[in-house]
Amino acid sequence: KQEVTQIPAALSVPEGENLVLNCSFTDSAIYNLQWFRQDPGKGLTSLLLIQSSQREQTSGRLNASLDKSSGRSTLYIAASQPGDSATYLCAVGKGGANNLFFGTGTRLTVIP
C-alpha cells in the first residue's frame, strides 16, 4: 500500500524567505508526482507535475524535485509571499487511471 508522508505538518516563515517542503513515499513504482495547493474551504489547484522519468519541474518561484529511487520529493518556494499561505499537498500517481495517493499536507503561513 502506498504511504505518502509530508514533513513538516505546519511551517511559519517571514516574508521573503526561501523554504523547502518535503514529501516521501513508500512505493517507487509511480507514474508521476504532483504538488497541489489548497486554500481553506477550497478545492485543490495543481502546481507542478513531475513524470517518473523526470528529476525536476519549475514554474515561476516554485521548483519541485523527484528522487524516485529514494522515494522523496521536495518543493522549493523562493522569496515567499503572504499570498503563498495555504496547505501544500503532495500526491503520487499509480494504477490504471493514475489514481492519486495523497500526503496529509504542510500548512504554510508566510508572515508579512
Add this chain to the structure above:
Amino acid sequence: NAGVTQTPKFRVLKTGQSMTLLCAQDMNHEYMYWYRQDPGMGLRLIHYSVGEGTTAKGEVPDGYNVSRLKKQNFLLGLESAAPSQTSVYFCASTIDRARRETQYFGPGTRLLVL
C-alpha cells in the same frame, strides 16, 4: 469553461438517509474521480471512472456507489449514510492521457451525518 462543479456545496443528513452528490465537468475529460478528505488522513480515492458507462473501486469504496451514465457527469451515492461518512468530498477529472496530465478538482461538498 466552468471546469469541475459539484452539487450541493453543503448537506446535513441523518443516519440512514440517502443522497446523491453530483459532479459535472465541461472539459470533455474521459477520467473522473471521487475522493474524500478527512482531518489527518489526506485525500483518499473512493471510486473512479475511465469513461462513460465504466466505474471502478478505489481505496475506500465501502458504503458508496457511483454511476457514469453521461461522459460529463459522475454521481456518488450514499444509500444509508453513517456518521463515519462525515467528510469533505472532492470530484476530479482529467483527459485520457491520465499519466501525463494533472487532475482538475471541484470545490468540494461538505457532508455532515448526524
